[in-house]
Amino acid sequence: MLCELKERERAGIINPIFTCQPCGAQFASIGIKDCIGIVHGGQGCVMFVRLLISQHLKESFEIASSSVHESGAVFGACGRVEEAVDVLLMRYPDVKVVPIISTCLTEVIGDDIEGVARKLNEGLLAEKYPGREVHLIPIHTPSFVGSMISGYDIAVRDFVKYFAKKTEPNGKLNLITGWVNPGDVTALKHLLREMDIDATVLFEIESFDSPVMPDGNHVSHGSTTIEDLTGTANAQATLALNRYEGGKAAEYLATEFDIPTLVGPTPIGIRNTDAFLKNLKTLTGKPIPQSLVRERGQALDALTDLTHMFFADKRVAIYGAPDLAISLAEFCLDLEMKPKLLLLGDDNSGYQHDPRIKALQQNVGHEMEIVTNADFWELEDRIKNKGLELDLILGHSKGRFISIDYNIPMVRVGFPTYDRAGLHRHPVVGYAGATWLAEQMANTLFADMEHKHNKEWILNVW
Ligand code: SF4
Structure with a gap:
């Protein structure tokens, strides 16, 4: 088999590809209206995640922290959640949905966030906020299992599980x-x-x-x-x-x-x-409809201009969220490129059963590695010490130093992409997304050829 699936063998992570589970839960919660999450842990679990999301989306938004300190870490910090819920409800009269998102610290000390939610429902909410619609939703996202990807998955399930209620079919x-x-x-x-x-x-x-409006x-x-x-x-x-x-x-x-x-x-x-x-x-x-057949045709036309002439045999490394990274590898194969290395940044045991990974293993006609539980050293080590030659890197901004240090062109895609302007506005899904992504890759390769005085760029006059 030319395409090998393996797990990182080395102990210890050098430059992680993902951050931890609470980040994913926070990202899911910002998609809900009238919702502000409380992350139950140290302040940094919100501070850095919020910064990351803000840098990526270039927008401001709100997430709260129970801000656990030493005494809470030793004696339990459920009281901090009680205070945080009260402050949040006083400060934001429109808030209705409050996920209580656990972290590594509060999972280790064993804070009973279901118990706190019950106590608050029966006490504070009934007494101080009677008649106000408030939903407290415990979400368990310890950081020592999974990653921000599984944290997102868990949070989405828990929100749906909490609210979904069978009544009349809505046809949607x-x-x-x-x-x-x-x-x-x-x-x-x-x-x-x-x-x-x-x-x-x-x-x-x-x-x-979001727009900047006249009212501020x-x-x-x-x-x-x-x-x-x-x-x-x-x-x-x-x-x-x-x-x-x-x-x-x-x-x-x-x-x-x-x-x-x-x-x-x-x-x-x-x-x-x-x-x-x-x-x-x-x-x-x-x-x-015919309109989408036409959109497909336009995308095919754009990709045909690039594929065989410019993309063929270009060697690519891809890292990031598993669904994105696998789909990008499939896209690269369709563009006649050679994905050489796929890095999936967590230890999800489901990857080995993923039919898309199995299809890559069966069908790829060149040497390729898929590394799970990977970090950025898996990429850097192969380039620096093991002779991996690459024409392009696809991934989020956290891996940019490998591109810079080893002079390999890179297209930013995924989360977070904070060192390029406006990427959150450009879709990578759909036919238009395929065109945009392929053109980004082509233009990055062209600019690199010019920069390196690679004569191939002279061909770039079709
Ligand atoms: S690893 Fe733990 S302490 Fe660090 S941000 Fe994640 S949950 Fe918070």
């Missing part, structure tokens, strides 16, 4: 986008509109591409409402775009409410967008 489609950018949400809504599908787009952050500064909030979440149990079907970011919620809805469900593929590249539209058709019965 649940679309669980996974961890995407505002530009991706806009692109997905466009595809749904063209298909004439009435969908609930869950954990919806399109509004994080703007704090961004997600758009998924409590009604949207409640209605997930009454949908016609569920489509989750990502297996590892939203797959658990899709599975829950299928099992608990018998809702027809499909998971993946992430609609990156032509074949995966084709599969997405076919899945929409299967679940809703709506035909794929």
